[in-house]
Amino acid sequence: MSGRQHILVVDGVNGSWQRTIVLENFQHRARRIYDLAQTDVDQGQTRLTVPPALTPETLRRLVLWIDRRIPYRQVLNFRELLQLSTAIWQYQCDPGYFRNLAASNYEHNLDTINVGREAAGCAFIALTFNWRGDFEDASRQLIFGFESNVNFIEGVPYFPGALRGKLLEKNMPASQLMQSRCSCISET
Amino acid sequence: MLDTEYVRAAVADVDDSEGEIGCVRSPGRMLDIFESILLDEPQVGQPLQTPPFHEPLAESSTSSSGNGTISGRQTKRSSTSGFLEERRVATLRGDSAVAGGSLRRFAAGYFARKRQSVGDDRGRPPPRWEQGAVDQFRAVAAQLRGRVEARRLELFGGCGLNIVEFHTLRRERLLITQAATG
Numbered sequence: 135m136s137g138r139q140h141i142l143v144v145d146g147v148n149g150s151w152q153r154t155i156v157l158e159n160f161q162h163r164a165r166r167i168y169d170l171a172q173t174d175v176d177q178g179q180t181r182l183t184v185p186p187a188l189t190p191e192t193l194r195r196l197v198l199w200i201d202r203r204i205p206y207r208q209v210l211n212f213r214e215l216l217q218l219s220t221a222i223w224q225y226q227c228d229p230g231y232f233r234n235l236a237a238s239n240y241e242h243n244l245d246t247i248n249v250g251r252e253a254a255g256c257a258f259i260a261l262t263f264n265w266r267g268d269f270e271d272a273s274r275q276l277i278f279g280f281e282s283n284v285n286f287i288e289g290v291p292y293f294p295g296a297l298r299g300k301l302l303e304k305n306m307p308a309s310q311l312m313q314s315r316c317s318c319i320s321e322t
Numbered sequence: 323m324l325d326t327e328y329v330r331a332a333v334a335d336v337d338d339s340e341g342e343i344g345c346v347r348s349p350g351r352m353l354d355i356f357e358s359i360l361l362d363e364p365q366v367g368q369p370l371q372t373p374p375f376h377e378p379l380a381e382s383s384t385s386s387s388g389n390g391t392i393s394g395r396q397t398k399r400s401s402t403s404g405f406l407e408e409r410r411v412a413t414l415r416g417d418s419a420v421a422g423g424s425l426r427r428f429a430a431g432y433f434a435r436k437r438q439s440v441g442d443d444r445g446r447p448p449p450r451w452e453q454g455a456v457d458q459f460r461a462v463a464a465q466l467r468g469r470v471e472a473r474r475l476e477l478f479g480g481c482g483l484n485i486v487e488f489h490t491l492r493r494e495r496l497l498i499t500q501a502a503t504g
Binding site for chain 2: 164229
Protein backbone atom coordinates (compact mmCIF):
# COMPACT_ATOMS: atom_id res chain seq x y z
CA MET A 135 0.00 0.00 0.00
CA SER A 136 2.19 2.77 -1.28
CA GLY A 137 1.20 6.33 -1.11
CA ARG A 138 2.57 9.60 0.02
CA GLN A 139 3.05 9.58 3.73
CA HIS A 140 2.42 12.43 6.04
CA ILE A 141 2.34 12.88 9.79
CA LEU A 142 -0.75 14.18 11.48
CA VAL A 143 -0.40 15.49 15.00
CA VAL A 144 -3.30 16.07 17.36
CA ASP A 145 -2.69 17.79 20.67
CA GLY A 146 -4.64 16.98 23.78
CA VAL A 147 -4.64 17.49 27.51
CA ASN A 148 -2.54 14.41 28.04
CA GLY A 149 -0.05 15.26 25.33
CA SER A 150 0.26 14.89 21.60
CA TRP A 151 -0.85 12.01 19.51
CA GLN A 152 0.47 11.47 16.06
CA ARG A 153 0.07 9.10 13.21
CA THR A 154 1.82 8.61 9.94
CA ILE A 155 -0.94 8.46 7.41
CA VAL A 156 -1.29 7.74 3.74
CA LEU A 157 -2.36 11.08 2.37
CA GLU A 158 -4.42 9.68 -0.48
CA ASN A 159 -6.74 7.98 1.98
CA PHE A 160 -7.99 11.38 2.99
CA GLN A 161 -8.55 12.88 -0.41
CA HIS A 162 -12.02 11.40 -0.84
CA ARG A 163 -12.90 10.85 2.76
CA ALA A 164 -11.89 13.99 4.65
CA ARG A 165 -11.24 16.77 2.20
CA ARG A 166 -10.37 19.43 4.70
CA ILE A 167 -7.73 17.33 6.39
CA TYR A 168 -6.32 16.50 2.98
CA ASP A 169 -6.14 20.16 2.02
CA LEU A 170 -4.48 21.08 5.31
CA ALA A 171 -1.90 18.38 4.84
CA GLN A 172 -1.23 19.48 1.28
CA THR A 173 -0.24 22.93 2.43
CA ASP A 174 2.34 21.31 4.72
CA VAL A 175 3.40 18.67 2.29
CA ASP A 176 6.98 19.88 2.22
CA GLN A 177 7.28 19.77 5.99
CA GLY A 178 5.81 16.30 6.00
CA GLN A 179 3.78 17.05 9.10
CA THR A 180 0.58 18.83 9.98
CA ARG A 181 -0.60 19.79 13.40
CA LEU A 182 -4.36 19.61 13.64
CA THR A 183 -5.94 22.06 16.02
CA VAL A 184 -8.94 20.58 17.78
CA PRO A 185 -11.85 22.98 17.23
CA PRO A 186 -13.99 23.94 20.25
CA ALA A 187 -16.85 21.74 19.16
CA LEU A 188 -14.72 18.60 19.15
CA THR A 189 -12.53 16.60 21.49
CA PRO A 190 -9.02 15.38 20.71
CA GLU A 191 -10.30 11.85 21.08
CA THR A 192 -12.83 12.39 18.30
CA LEU A 193 -10.21 13.78 15.99
CA ARG A 194 -7.83 10.92 16.64
CA ARG A 195 -10.60 8.45 16.01
CA LEU A 196 -11.51 10.16 12.78
CA VAL A 197 -7.94 10.11 11.54
CA LEU A 198 -7.51 6.47 12.47
CA TRP A 199 -10.73 5.34 10.88
CA ILE A 200 -10.07 7.17 7.66
CA ASP A 201 -6.52 5.97 7.38
CA ARG A 202 -7.41 2.42 8.35
CA ARG A 203 -10.77 0.75 8.20
CA ILE A 204 -13.49 1.52 10.67
CA PRO A 205 -13.63 -1.27 13.27
CA TYR A 206 -16.62 -3.37 12.43
CA ARG A 207 -17.95 -3.67 15.94
CA GLN A 208 -17.21 -0.19 17.18
CA VAL A 209 -19.82 0.89 19.68
CA LEU A 210 -20.46 4.58 20.14
CA ASN A 211 -22.65 6.24 22.69
CA PHE A 212 -24.85 9.14 21.72
CA ARG A 213 -22.31 11.82 22.58
CA GLU A 214 -19.64 10.07 20.56
CA LEU A 215 -21.95 9.68 17.59
CA LEU A 216 -22.78 13.37 17.78
CA GLN A 217 -19.09 14.20 17.93
CA LEU A 218 -18.48 12.04 14.88
CA SER A 219 -21.22 13.86 12.97
CA THR A 220 -19.72 17.19 13.96
CA ALA A 221 -16.30 16.08 12.82
CA ILE A 222 -17.72 14.97 9.49
CA TRP A 223 -19.06 18.47 8.90
CA GLN A 224 -15.98 20.14 10.28
CA TYR A 225 -13.56 18.29 8.04
CA GLN A 226 -15.78 17.86 5.00
CA CYS A 227 -15.87 14.10 5.22
CA ASP A 228 -17.74 11.58 3.18
CA PRO A 229 -20.68 10.56 5.39
CA GLY A 230 -21.18 7.44 3.31
CA TYR A 231 -17.93 6.07 4.61
CA PHE A 232 -19.33 6.11 8.14
CA ARG A 233 -22.90 5.26 7.35
CA ASN A 234 -23.03 1.68 8.56
CA LEU A 235 -21.25 2.53 11.76
CA ALA A 236 -23.59 5.44 12.40
CA ALA A 237 -26.75 3.53 11.51
CA SER A 238 -26.15 0.70 13.92
CA ASN A 239 -25.12 3.02 16.71
CA TYR A 240 -27.99 5.44 16.17
CA GLU A 241 -30.42 2.57 16.42
CA HIS A 242 -29.28 1.31 19.79
CA ASN A 243 -28.77 4.79 21.17
CA LEU A 244 -32.37 5.73 20.52
CA ASP A 245 -33.31 3.31 23.29
CA THR A 246 -31.03 4.91 25.84
CA ILE A 247 -31.59 8.60 25.32
CA ASN A 248 -34.47 10.96 25.94
CA VAL A 249 -35.31 11.68 22.32
CA GLY A 250 -37.18 14.85 23.16
CA ARG A 251 -34.26 16.33 25.00
CA GLU A 252 -31.73 15.16 22.44
CA ALA A 253 -33.85 16.14 19.46
CA ALA A 254 -31.28 18.65 18.23
CA GLY A 255 -28.52 16.08 18.27
CA CYS A 256 -30.70 13.48 16.58
CA ALA A 257 -31.74 15.93 13.88
CA PHE A 258 -28.13 16.84 13.25
CA ILE A 259 -26.98 13.23 13.06
CA ALA A 260 -29.84 12.33 10.73
CA LEU A 261 -29.03 15.32 8.54
CA THR A 262 -25.40 14.28 8.36
CA PHE A 263 -26.22 10.81 7.15
CA ASN A 264 -29.23 11.71 5.07
CA TRP A 265 -31.78 9.68 6.97
CA ARG A 266 -35.04 11.16 5.87
CA GLY A 267 -37.41 9.52 8.33
CA ASP A 268 -35.20 10.07 11.35
CA PHE A 269 -34.63 13.66 10.33
CA GLU A 270 -38.34 14.27 10.09
CA ASP A 271 -38.99 12.66 13.47
CA ALA A 272 -36.24 14.53 15.25
CA SER A 273 -37.01 17.88 13.68
CA ARG A 274 -40.64 17.46 14.61
CA GLN A 275 -39.60 17.05 18.23
CA LEU A 276 -37.40 20.07 17.87
CA ILE A 277 -40.25 22.18 16.53
CA PHE A 278 -42.37 21.22 19.53
CA GLY A 279 -39.81 22.36 22.00
CA PHE A 280 -38.16 25.16 20.13
CA GLU A 281 -38.85 28.56 21.59
CA SER A 282 -37.31 31.65 20.19
CA ASN A 283 -35.97 32.68 23.57
CA VAL A 284 -34.68 29.28 24.59
CA ASN A 285 -31.87 27.67 22.77
CA PHE A 286 -32.77 24.00 22.65
CA ILE A 287 -29.86 23.28 20.44
CA GLU A 288 -27.19 24.36 22.87
CA GLY A 289 -26.12 20.80 23.40
CA VAL A 290 -25.02 20.53 19.79
CA PRO A 291 -21.85 22.57 19.37
CA TYR A 292 -22.18 22.79 15.66
CA PHE A 293 -25.68 23.33 14.36
CA PRO A 294 -26.18 24.55 10.84
CA GLY A 295 -27.57 28.07 10.71
CA ALA A 296 -29.80 27.18 7.79
CA LEU A 297 -31.46 24.49 9.87
CA ARG A 298 -31.85 26.77 12.86
CA GLY A 299 -33.48 29.39 10.68
CA LYS A 300 -35.93 26.87 9.30
CA LEU A 301 -36.93 25.73 12.76
CA LEU A 302 -37.57 29.29 13.86
CA GLU A 303 -39.65 29.87 10.78
CA LYS A 304 -41.74 26.78 11.44
CA ASN A 305 -42.30 27.57 15.07
CA MET A 306 -42.87 31.28 14.81
CA PRO A 307 -46.64 31.36 14.32
CA ALA A 308 -47.22 29.14 17.32
CA SER A 309 -44.98 31.08 19.66
CA GLN A 310 -46.30 34.43 18.46
CA LEU A 311 -49.88 33.34 19.00
CA MET A 312 -49.02 32.14 22.47
CA GLN A 313 -47.32 35.39 23.39
CA SER A 314 -50.13 37.58 22.11
CA ARG A 315 -52.70 35.48 23.94
CA CYS A 316 -50.69 35.68 27.15
CA SER A 317 -50.63 39.44 27.03
CA CYS A 318 -54.43 39.50 26.57
CA ILE A 319 -54.92 37.34 29.62
CA SER A 320 -52.72 39.37 31.92
CA GLU A 321 -54.88 42.42 31.20
CA THR A 322 -58.14 40.78 32.24
CA MET B 323 -62.17 7.10 44.26
CA LEU B 324 -60.74 9.67 41.98
CA ASP B 325 -62.96 9.95 39.00
CA THR B 326 -60.99 9.63 35.81
CA GLU B 327 -63.85 11.24 33.93
CA TYR B 328 -62.96 14.41 35.76
CA VAL B 329 -59.51 14.37 34.27
CA ARG B 330 -60.69 13.32 30.83
CA ALA B 331 -63.02 16.29 30.69
CA ALA B 332 -60.24 18.63 31.71
CA VAL B 333 -57.96 17.25 29.05
CA ALA B 334 -60.70 17.58 26.46
CA ASP B 335 -61.12 21.22 27.41
CA VAL B 336 -57.46 21.77 26.93
CA ASP B 337 -57.44 20.20 23.52
CA ASP B 338 -60.26 22.38 22.28
CA SER B 339 -58.74 25.58 21.07
CA GLU B 340 -62.06 27.37 21.48
CA GLY B 341 -62.45 26.20 25.05
CA GLU B 342 -61.72 27.79 28.37
CA ILE B 343 -58.06 26.99 28.20
CA GLY B 344 -57.64 28.56 24.79
CA CYS B 345 -55.03 30.82 26.35
CA VAL B 346 -52.28 28.62 24.97
CA ARG B 347 -52.84 28.22 21.27
CA SER B 348 -49.77 26.12 20.69
CA PRO B 349 -50.92 22.52 21.15
CA GLY B 350 -47.34 21.33 21.27
CA ARG B 351 -46.59 23.70 24.11
CA MET B 352 -49.68 22.59 25.97
CA LEU B 353 -48.69 18.98 25.63
CA ASP B 354 -45.25 19.82 26.96
CA ILE B 355 -46.81 21.46 29.97
CA PHE B 356 -48.93 18.41 30.61
CA GLU B 357 -45.91 16.21 30.46
CA SER B 358 -44.05 18.27 33.00
CA ILE B 359 -47.13 18.30 35.24
CA LEU B 360 -47.10 14.54 35.09
CA LEU B 361 -43.58 14.54 36.43
CA ASP B 362 -44.82 16.09 39.66
CA GLU B 363 -45.60 12.74 41.19
CA PRO B 364 -46.61 12.67 44.85
CA GLN B 365 -44.81 10.58 47.41
CA VAL B 366 -46.41 8.72 50.27
CA GLY B 367 -46.27 10.90 53.36
CA GLN B 368 -46.02 14.18 51.48
CA PRO B 369 -48.49 16.79 52.68
CA LEU B 370 -51.46 17.44 50.48
CA GLN B 371 -51.43 20.87 48.99
CA THR B 372 -53.97 23.19 47.52
CA PRO B 373 -53.03 25.90 45.08
CA PRO B 374 -52.73 29.36 46.64
CA PHE B 375 -54.49 31.16 43.79
CA HIS B 376 -57.50 28.93 43.90
CA GLU B 377 -60.10 28.97 46.65
CA PRO B 378 -62.45 26.05 46.12
CA LEU B 379 -62.26 25.16 49.79
CA ALA B 380 -63.09 28.63 51.03
CA GLU B 381 -65.95 29.05 48.62
CA SER B 382 -67.57 25.67 48.90
CA SER B 383 -70.08 25.11 51.61
CA THR B 384 -68.42 21.98 52.87
CA SER B 385 -65.09 23.59 53.67
CA SER B 386 -63.95 24.14 57.18
CA SER B 387 -62.48 27.45 58.09
CA GLY B 388 -59.51 26.24 60.09
CA ASN B 389 -56.70 24.80 58.13
CA GLY B 390 -58.69 24.84 54.91
CA THR B 391 -56.18 26.08 52.42
CA ILE B 392 -52.61 25.07 52.65
CA SER B 393 -50.51 27.23 50.42
CA GLY B 394 -49.01 25.18 47.67
CA ARG B 395 -45.28 25.35 47.43
CA GLN B 396 -43.64 25.69 44.05
CA THR B 397 -42.69 22.21 43.03
CA LYS B 398 -39.24 21.77 41.65
CA ARG B 399 -40.28 20.16 38.44
CA SER B 400 -43.48 22.00 37.71
CA SER B 401 -42.94 24.21 34.76
CA THR B 402 -46.35 25.81 34.37
CA SER B 403 -45.84 29.42 33.46
CA GLY B 404 -47.39 32.23 35.42
CA PHE B 405 -50.00 33.09 32.84
CA LEU B 406 -51.75 29.76 33.30
CA GLU B 407 -52.30 30.14 37.02
CA GLU B 408 -54.96 32.79 36.63
CA ARG B 409 -57.30 30.59 34.64
CA ARG B 410 -59.96 28.31 35.96
CA VAL B 411 -61.08 25.25 34.12
CA ALA B 412 -64.74 24.71 33.56
CA THR B 413 -65.30 21.01 33.68
CA LEU B 414 -68.34 18.82 34.06
CA ARG B 415 -68.35 19.28 37.79
CA GLY B 416 -67.20 22.82 38.30
CA ASP B 417 -63.83 24.39 38.79
CA SER B 418 -60.75 22.33 39.07
CA ALA B 419 -57.11 23.16 39.31
CA VAL B 420 -55.97 20.71 36.69
CA ALA B 421 -54.75 22.91 33.91
CA GLY B 422 -54.28 25.89 36.16
CA GLY B 423 -51.59 24.21 38.15
CA SER B 424 -50.34 20.89 39.23
CA LEU B 425 -52.28 17.73 38.69
CA ARG B 426 -51.07 16.72 42.09
CA ARG B 427 -52.54 19.85 43.65
CA PHE B 428 -55.80 19.18 41.90
CA ALA B 429 -55.88 15.66 43.28
CA ALA B 430 -54.84 16.91 46.70
CA GLY B 431 -57.67 19.43 46.64
CA TYR B 432 -60.10 16.66 45.77
CA PHE B 433 -58.98 14.54 48.68
CA ALA B 434 -58.92 17.46 51.05
CA ARG B 435 -62.50 18.35 50.14
CA LYS B 436 -63.52 14.75 50.50
CA ARG B 437 -62.01 14.55 53.92
CA GLN B 438 -63.73 17.69 55.09
CA SER B 439 -67.12 16.50 53.93
CA VAL B 440 -66.62 13.37 56.02
CA GLY B 441 -65.74 15.01 59.31
CA ASP B 442 -64.40 18.02 61.08
CA ASP B 443 -60.64 18.00 60.83
CA ARG B 444 -60.06 21.36 62.45
CA GLY B 445 -56.90 21.28 64.45
CA ARG B 446 -55.64 18.10 62.78
CA PRO B 447 -52.24 18.11 61.15
CA PRO B 448 -52.32 18.69 57.39
CA PRO B 449 -53.52 15.65 55.48
CA ARG B 450 -50.87 13.67 53.68
CA TRP B 451 -50.69 11.50 50.65
CA GLU B 452 -51.48 7.90 51.34
CA GLN B 453 -50.52 4.89 49.29
CA GLY B 454 -54.00 4.43 47.88
CA ALA B 455 -54.15 8.03 46.70
CA VAL B 456 -50.67 7.84 45.21
CA ASP B 457 -51.68 4.71 43.32
CA GLN B 458 -54.73 6.48 41.97
CA PHE B 459 -52.63 9.44 40.93
CA ARG B 460 -50.32 7.12 39.06
CA ALA B 461 -53.18 5.41 37.31
CA VAL B 462 -54.64 8.71 36.15
CA ALA B 463 -51.22 10.02 35.16
CA ALA B 464 -50.54 6.93 33.08
CA GLN B 465 -53.79 7.44 31.20
CA LEU B 466 -53.04 11.08 30.73
CA ARG B 467 -49.58 10.34 29.46
CA GLY B 468 -50.99 7.96 26.92
CA ARG B 469 -53.44 10.58 25.73
CA VAL B 470 -50.75 13.22 25.51
CA GLU B 471 -48.67 10.97 23.30
CA ALA B 472 -51.59 10.04 21.10
CA ARG B 473 -52.52 13.67 20.72
CA ARG B 474 -49.00 14.56 19.73
CA LEU B 475 -49.11 11.97 16.99
CA GLU B 476 -52.48 13.24 15.79
CA LEU B 477 -51.46 16.84 15.71
CA PHE B 478 -47.94 16.59 14.55
CA GLY B 479 -47.55 13.38 12.66
CA GLY B 480 -45.55 14.30 9.61
CA CYS B 481 -44.86 17.88 10.54
CA GLY B 482 -41.13 17.53 10.74
CA LEU B 483 -38.72 19.11 8.32
CA ASN B 484 -38.06 17.77 4.87
CA ILE B 485 -34.44 16.76 4.49
CA VAL B 486 -34.58 17.50 0.78
CA GLU B 487 -34.61 21.19 1.63
CA PHE B 488 -31.13 20.81 3.07
CA HIS B 489 -29.47 18.95 0.25
CA THR B 490 -27.67 22.04 -0.94
CA LEU B 491 -26.32 22.61 2.55
CA ARG B 492 -25.13 19.03 2.71
CA ARG B 493 -23.43 19.26 -0.64
CA GLU B 494 -21.64 22.41 0.45
CA ARG B 495 -20.35 21.02 3.68
CA LEU B 496 -19.94 17.31 3.14
CA LEU B 497 -17.94 15.26 0.72
CA ILE B 498 -20.74 13.62 -1.15
CA THR B 499 -19.59 11.59 -4.08
CA GLN B 500 -21.80 11.15 -7.06
CA ALA B 501 -22.23 7.45 -6.55
CA ALA B 502 -23.29 7.69 -2.95
CA THR B 503 -26.72 8.91 -1.97
CA GLY B 504 -25.30 10.87 0.94
